[in-house]
Amino acid sequence: KQEVTQIPAALSVPEGENLVLNCSFTDSAIYNLQWFRQDPGKGLTSLLLIQSSQREQTSGRLNASLDKSSGRSTLYIAASQPGDSATYLCAVPSGNTGKLIFGQGTTLQVKP
């Protein structure tokens, strides 16, 4: 059974720092991995999707990497800003139905 873990559960950094969020999964037979952002009381916003054939995806200050063999993905945020404060979730699909298995999330606070 696929399990997804995110470490750390919470992170507080000063503005301007570069930071890394971690996601690990137990079954490496995935065909993609998705990173989401969730603001308090809101829905999920898709940040990046990495297909299994890719090793990296970039969007602005965000860079996500995927290492299937080790069951890991990282989300790198460059030059963090207070507006980056949110919960970040990673998810992998289960089977070919598209249903997602989520990690518990990392709650990020960026202090001005």
Add this chain to the structure above:
Amino acid sequence: DGGITQSPKYLFRKEGQNVTLSCEQNLNHDAMYWYRQDPGQGLRLIYYSQIVNDFQKGDIAEGYSVSREKKESFPLTVTSAQKNPTAFYLCASGLAGGWDTQYFGPGTRLTVL
């Protein structure tokens, strides 16, 4: 504007009542999903549908029911059999098979009075 809408934003239920949460999408996606989010437990799948007039149970389907009569709509009914329905409910849609990005609605917060 393309996207997913959920209504209402807040919903209050009395004991013994059934309530229905609405989810509509205009992204032309075949697949739609309902997740439940509880503090400290992440998101868990309730039901999903990959095509009109067909749906499957997810990990926590007991006490819930759905229908998929139209491609654009996937309403979720929380029945009185659901013993602990207070949670944040999220609807999502995507391409059948899950090969691409999944998009989420803004959510409905259900509270039992």
